[in-house]
Amino acid sequence: MRNPVLLARPVLSLLTLSLLAPVVHAQAVPNGYPAGYSATINAAKKEGKLIIYSSTDQASAQPLLDDFKKEYPFANVEYNDIGTSQLYSRFLAEAAAGTPTADVLWSSAMDLQVKLAADGYALTYASPESKNFGPESVYQNQAFGTTLEPAALIYNKRLVKASELPATHAAFAALLSGGKLTGKLATWDPEKSGVGFTLMEYDNASNKDFGAVSSGLGKAQAGLYSSTGAMLEKVTSGEALYGYNIIGSYALLRQKTVPDLGMKFWKDGTIAFQRVAIINKATKAPNTAKLFLDYLLSRRGQLVMANQSLIYSLRSDVAGKATRAVLTQQVGGTGNLRVIGVDKRLLDNLVPATRTAFLNLWRKNVKGQ
Amino acid sequence: MTTPPISQKLPAQAVRPARGPLPWGWWLLLAAVAVAVLSPLLLLLWQSFLSNPFFAPAKQVGVSAYSQVLTDPAFWRAFGNSAVLAGAMIFIAVPLGAILAFLVTKTDLPFAKVFEVLLLTPIFVSPIVLGVGFIVSLGPSGFVSGLFTQLFHLASTPWSVYTLPAIALIAGLTHVPYVFLYVSTTMKNLDASLEEAARLSGAGVWKVMTSVTLPLVRPALVYSAMLMLLLGFEIFGLPLVLGDAKGVDVITTYLYRLTAVTGVPAYGPMAVVAMILILLALLIVFMQRALTRNKGSYASLGAKGYRAQRLKLGSWRWPLAIITILYLLYAVIIPMAGVLLRSLVRSWGPGVDLLGALTTANYAAILSSPDLSRSVVNTLVVALVGGGVAVAVYLLVALGIQRAPKGASRTLDYLAGLPRAVPGLIMGLALFWLFIFVPALKPVRPTLISIALAYMVVWLPYGVRLLTAALGQVSKDLEEAARIGGATATGAFLKATLPVLKPGLIAAWLLIFMQFVREYSSAVYLLSPGTEVLGAQIVQLWGTGAVDSIAALSSLQIVIIVAVYSLATRFGVRPE
Numbered sequence: 001m002r003n004p005v006l007l008a009r010p011v012l013s014l015l016t017l018s019l020l021a022p023v024v025h026a027q028a029v030p031n032g033y034p035a036g037y038s039a040t041i042n043a044a045k046k047e048g049k050l051i052i053y054s055s056t057d058q059a060s061a062q063p064l065l066d067d068f069k070k071e072y073p074f075a076n077v078e079y080n081d082i083g084t085s086q087l088y089s090r091f092l093a094e095a096a097a098g099t100p101t102a103d104v105l106w107s108s109a110m111d112l113q114v115k116l117a118a119d120g121y122a123l124t125y126a127s128p129e130s131k132n133f134g135p136e137s138v139y140q141n142q143a144f145g146t147t148l149e150p151a152a153l154i155y156n157k158r159l160v161k162a163s164e165l166p167a168t169h170a171a172f173a174a175l176l177s178g179g180k181l182t183g184k185l186a187t188w189d190p191e192k193s194g195v196g197f198t199l200m201e202y203d204n205a206s207n208k209d210f211g212a213v214s215s216g217l218g219k220a221q222a223g224l225y226s227s228t229g230a231m232l233e234k235v236t237s238g239e240a241l242y243g244y245n246i247i248g249s250y251a252l253l254r255q256k257t258v259p260d261l262g263m264k265f266w267k268d269g270t271i272a273f274q275r276v277a278i279i280n281k282a283t284k285a286p287n288t289a290k291l292f293l294d295y296l297l298s299r300r301g302q303l304v305m306a307n308q309s310l311i312y313s314l315r316s317d318v319a320g321k322a323t324r325a326v327l328t329q330q331v332g333g334t335g336n337l338r339v340i341g342v343d344k345r346l347l348d349n350l351v352p353a354t355r356t357a358f359l360n361l362w363r364k365n366v367k368g369q
Numbered sequence: 370m371t372t373p374p375i376s377q378k379l380p381a382q383a384v385r386p387a388r389g390p391l392p393w394g395w396w397l398l399l400a401a402v403a404v405a406v407l408s409p410l411l412l413l414l415w416q417s418f419l420s421n422p423f424f425a426p427a428k429q430v431g432v433s434a435y436s437q438v439l440t441d442p443a444f445w446r447a448f449g450n451s452a453v454l455a456g457a458m459i460f461i462a463v464p465l466g467a468i469l470a471f472l473v474t475k476t477d478l479p480f481a482k483v484f485e486v487l488l489l490t491p492i493f494v495s496p497i498v499l500g501v502g503f504i505v506s507l508g509p510s511g512f513v514s515g516l517f518t519q520l521f522h523l524a525s526t527p528w529s530v531y532t533l534p535a536i537a538l539i540a541g542l543t544h545v546p547y548v549f550l551y552v553s554t555t556m557k558n559l560d561a562s563l564e565e566a567a568r569l570s571g572a573g574v575w576k577v578m579t580s581v582t583l584p585l586v587r588p589a590l591v592y593s594a595m596l597m598l599l600l601g602f603e604i605f606g607l608p609l610v611l612g613d614a615k616g617v618d619v620i621t622t623y624l625y626r627l628t629a630v631t632g633v634p635a636y637g638p639m640a641v642v643a644m645i646l647i648l649l650a651l652l653i654v655f656m657q658r659a660l661t662r663n664k665g666s667y668a669s670l671g672a673k674g675y676r677a678q679r680l681k682l683g684s685w686r687w688p689l690a691i692i693t694i695l696y697l698l699y700a701v702i703i704p705m706a707g708v709l710l711r712s713l714v715r716s717w718g719p720g721v722d723l724l725g726a727l728t729t730a731n732y733a734a735i736l737s738s739p740d741l742s743r744s745v746v747n748t749l750v751v752a753l754v755g756g757g758v759a760v761a762v763y764l765l766v767a768l769g770i771q772r773a774p775k776g777a778s779r780t781l782d783y784l785a786g787l788p789r790a791v792p793g794l795i796m797g798l799a800l801f802w803l804f805i806f807v808p809a810l811k812p813v814r815p816t817l818i819s820i821a822l823a824y825m826v827v828w829l830p831y832g833v834r835l836l837t838a839a840l841g842q843v844s845k846d847l848e849e850a851a852r853i854g855g856a857t858a859t860g861a862f863l864k865a866t867l868p869v870l871k872p873g874l875i876a877a878w879l880l881i882f883m884q885f886v887r888e889y890s891s892a893v894y895l896l897s898p899g900t901e902v903l904g905a906q907i908v909q910l911w912g913t914g915a916v917d918s919i920a921a922l923s924s925l926q927i928v929i930i931v932a933v934y935s936l937a938t939r940f941g942v943r944p945e
């Protein structure tokens with residue numbers, strides 16, 4: 001028994017056991033799911049690689065992918081992090097060419113995702129998690145809202161005191177028109193960014209003061225940008241004092257490293273969109289895809305989002321840093337949170353006439369054209 | 370070997386008898402280049418007449434996309450801005466680059482070696498990052514701007530980096546290195562006897578430059594001017610980062626406008642923009658041929674070329690060095706320092722304690738993220754191996770242009786001028802379509818080969834011009850001697866011309882390597898896990914706001930290239 005190899009054996013087998021234990025445990029059907037779900041899990045074990053196209057940064061998604069792998073160790077996931085417009089183009093072309101493409105598409109471009117579903121590219125799936133979500137988050141059991149993406153007013157704490165912050169949209173519009181903020185504003189260019197268009201158009205539809213705010217943005221000669229990165233950089237460096245309608249989860253992530261970055265949600269109405277997931281109808285791994293979608297929607301997945309990825313969870317029964325509950329409190333009640341629904345209305349935004357109507361208003365208010 | 374040593378001005382046509390490899394070899398080359406260049410362009414041409422994606426089941430053929438683009442005032446504004454940029458690049462970069470090349474290679478300018486290395490830097494830094502560097506250093510909140518306004522008690526800087534003239538100036542100055550490298554390679558290979566003769570008969574330095582050296586490298590000057598014109602219309606990264614703040618659009622950033630106005634990617638209008646730029650490129654190649662062919666090209670590097678003493682600048686020595694340093698400060702050192710600084714801090718701007726914000730976390734984030742660290746390795750592989758193969762291919766094409774029968778030569782010249790005209794984002798899309806719709810290419814697509822192929826096509830105009838310039842400097846005497854001695858055409862080329870060409874080839878490989886490290890837009894659609902490359906990764910990260918990672922990645926890019934360049938020089942790649 002002096003032989004170290006022999007000594008090591010019982011230790012090793014213990015180790016193996018403890019490694020196997022969670023695996024065995026994970027095979028069980030998640031709480032609250034129908035018993036038939038085990039068939040999906042078993043079928044998924046026989047499937048190949050699951051390909052995901054997503055506009056969420058690999059770095060933000062990694063905790064979710066790791067935790068998904070912990071729950072279903074047999075799953076082989078390939079994660080592609082692609083911009084929203086390229087994601088759409090790439091999927092459409094690959095689907096037409098019949099080459100391998102995404103099994104799950106997870107994107108911030110709500111309109112394009114719903115369009116894919118409406119055009120018949122999405123698998124219809126009655127998720128056992130759907131009951132935990134409102135009707136504004138599920139479209140025809142084909143497109144599923146997964147996160148909450150509130151639009152924030154961000155500001156530079158070195159240059160703007162908390163007491164100077166405008167309390168309402170109307171106060172902000174007055175501040176903008178006051179002449180002190182000329183050249184010190186950053187916001188979306190809805191003519192260049194799809195996500196920017198969705199946000200600004202909905203802002204106009206749901207916020208009575210949008211006209212005043214957009215005219216104010218024009219008077220203050222706001223810089224119009226097509227990427228969140230550019231706007232965060234402008235505000236953290238102090239080149240701009242405020243950034244209007246900035247995606248809250250990205251700002252929250254940046255606050256981890258830049259303490260000078262301030263973020264405020266409106267109490268007279270904060271708009272939010274949802275990152276939408278769909279399953280490709282022609283997927284070769286439908287069961288693994290369902291497991292992943294259900295995982296994103298599950299309490300477990302949303303907890304990881306809220307606490308590790310710092311993406312606001314859509315479910316209300318989740319506790320942590322970036323949750324619906326925290327946000328609801330910050331905006332001053334459920335009524336003040338105006339979430340863009342995953343529904344047919346988004347398709348209207350893709351009709352040139354509707355689009356032009358809003359863009360004309362925008363150009364008139366912001367550019368004086 | 371009876372030709373007199375000095376005057377070797379042989380017009381290119383005179384040395385084009387029907388020899389060299391068999392004509393069918395040239396036709397094969399022509400066919401291969403035609404397929405590689407024309408298939409994406411024809412696909413775009415077809416798409417430009419369609420109402421829907423070419424692969425959609427329902428589509429109509431028509432010219433609606435053309436009328437949409439051509440009647441859009443925003444397009445014409447963008448086109449005008451692009452023309453201003455291209456003009457600035459020609460009128461700033463070509464004279465400055467040529468003079469710097471002369472000073473560094475031919476005179477006793479102090480610090481010439483250091484200048485040469487520094488001048489390289491902007492070429493291989495992604496223009497997106499260069500733009501970020503300018504913002505961090507010279508923007509309204511920049512650290513140089515801060516020092517300046519404090520020093521002179523100003524409320525804000527008297528300059529801007531966001532207006533059209535500012536962007537044009539920056540574009541012009543940051544493209545000086547392209548011209549410099551191009552022209553200096555040619556100048557180094559010049560037979561110095563002509564300059565020597567001029568000097569001995571009493572000409573001053575300025576006179577030698579304007580009446581001997583510059584006329585001798587005229588083809589290289591024309592090529593660089595045309596390259597600037599092409600790149601001017603294709604430029605994307607700088608206006609993307611600097612143009613937003615004041616709404617300055619150029620053709621490539623106008624493409625974003627097309628997509629968002631319809632809500633879905635508008636392939637038709639995008640293809641129309643590509644067609645307009647292709648027409649422009651054809652015009653540019655036509656102009657370039659007219660400008661160089663009429664006068665013939667000059668073969669000045671032969672077996673007997675020798676190098677003279679460096680010209681003495683005299684009292685101009687230090688003033689010129691100071692002007693060069695000022696230029697380098699503005700176009701290279703300050704923006705590079707901005708990038709480096711950005712990679713080492715969490716945040717910046719007035720009121721930030723930079724020492725307190727110092728961090729190595731941005732680099733740690735890259736190392737801990739598998740896709741980002743993989744992209745560093747992949748980029749090196751594509752640039753080294755793909756770049757090497759590319760040089761061989763470009764050499765063949767350049768030889769074809771120089772030696773193939775007339776019709777084939779002209780066609781090759783035009784074909785080789787086209788790919789860079791199409792904005793990288795559109796070219797990337799067209800190449801992606803080919804990779805997924807052409808059965809033979811499908812297996813290649815998920816590999817790095819697809820990215821190397823895309824880069825090779827996209828940089829064809831640049832590479833072929835580099836090698837044409839190098840070839841144009843090589844005299845045919847040696848090869849003819851070998852032929853007379855009984856060697857075959859191929860054998861004579863390999864044994865006589867290739868050794869003389871070697872430094873030029875290695876210099877070209879270095880330049881291509883740098884372009885491949887930096888290239889971004891054409892790979893965006895081809896990325897998949899395992900085939901990430903730095904440039905495309907940077908574009909992706911820009912969208913979601915990870916400027917920290919971008920700055921760290923680019924600083925790594927700079928380190929990689931400086932390392933490769935120093936290694937290359939150490940092994941005698943660029944003999945003085």
